[in-house]
Amino acid sequence: MKPIVSFDMDMTLLDHETFEVPASAVRAIEELRKNYIIVLATGRDMDSHYSAGLKGKVNPEAIVHTNGTKITVGDTLLYESHMSRKLKQDLLMFAKEHGLAVGVTIGDDDYYIHPQRVTEFDVRRWGQCGRRYQDAWRLLEMNVPSMCYIGEPEGAALIEAAFEDLRLPLFAGREGADIIEKKNSKARGLAILCEYFGTTMEEAYAFGDSMNDYEIIQAVGTGIAMGNGDPRLKAVADYVTSDIDDDGVYRACVHLGLIKK
Numbered sequence: 001m002k003p004i005v006s007f008d009m010d011m012t013l014l015d016h017e018t019f020e021v022p023a024s025a026v027r028a029i030e031e032l033r034k035n036y037i038i039v040l041a042t043g044r045d046m047d048s049h050y051s052a053g054l055k056g057k058v059n060p061e062a063i064v065h066t067n068g069t070k071i072t073v074g075d076t077l078l079y080e081s082h083m084s085r086k087l088k089q090d091l092l093m094f095a096k097e098h099g100l101a102v103g104v105t106i107g108d109d110d111y112y113i114h115p116q117r118v119t120e121f122d123v124r125r126w127g128q129c130g131r132r133y134q135d136a137w138r139l140l141e142m143n144v145p146s147m148c149y150i151g152e153p154e155g156a157a158l159i160e161a162a163f164e165d166l167r168l169p170l171f172a173g174r175e176g177a178d179i180i181e182k183k184n185s186k187a188r189g190l191a192i193l194c195e196y197f198g199t200t201m202e203e204a205y206a207f208g209d210s211m212n213d214y215e216i217i218q219a220v221g222t223g224i225a226m227g228n229g230d231p232r233l234k235a236v237a238d239y240v241t242s243d244i245d246d247d248g249v250y251r252a253c254v255h256l257g258l259i260k261k
Helices: 023-032 085-098 115-126 136-141 153-162 186-197 211-219 231-236 248-255
Strands: 004-007 037-041 062-065 070-073 076-080 101-106 109-113 147-150 176-181 205-208 222-225
Touching: 004 186, 023 248, 037 186, 062 186, 070 186, 076 186, 085 101, 085 109, 085 136, 085 147, 085 153, 101 115, 101 136, 109 115, 109 136, 115 147, 147 153, 153 176, 186 205, 186 211, 205 211, 211 222, 211 231, 222 231
Parallel strands: 004 037, 004 205, 037 062, 205 222
Antiparallel strands: 062 070, 070 076, 101 109, 101 147, 147 176
């Protein structure tokens, strides 16, 4: 069976400056597809409203969604986990008491404690906010794989200190973090896919840029950090390539002999 090459989405494949996948990365993926299984391993739920159209830019054979809490091969669901009602309630109460923006996007709707902080973030980053906010407490009755925190790194550290079963890897821009149960990770998700496809983690390659890629970069045979990535990720990677806007994916694939120039 062909080995896996796994890609993070945001700021590994998807350039936030252009909101496009660089043409060189698209070219590299099409060449890789001949000899490798293409997998997306992302903090996004690639089936959500905010990821509409992005799957088509890559056409992966399988996806590790939301940092390993959901795994799909085509339309087949291989794995899914959800936060317990108590964990969701405790987390939302903590966020309310400490003025933290915590919640999640499900479908077309956004469920956040302190949504005004999310709006401020969106306007600062994108110039507008088109979110459809709903009552965050409705999450207690919904299936929630993971959540997000929007804010400064200090808030993420505060949550991690209060919840021993959670980890909050910061976004690349350090203006928020994924909220993940420690039992889940991109690495665990990729291991499930390796078993499904009959290949191994030792044969796999993984590209990433932020701290939610930390485990997967270490777990695979060859971990590649983007030049624009977090310095802590670069420190554990087997290879550090150039920035996303400097053909980082393509250059790494050529350097590692995965494709020909």
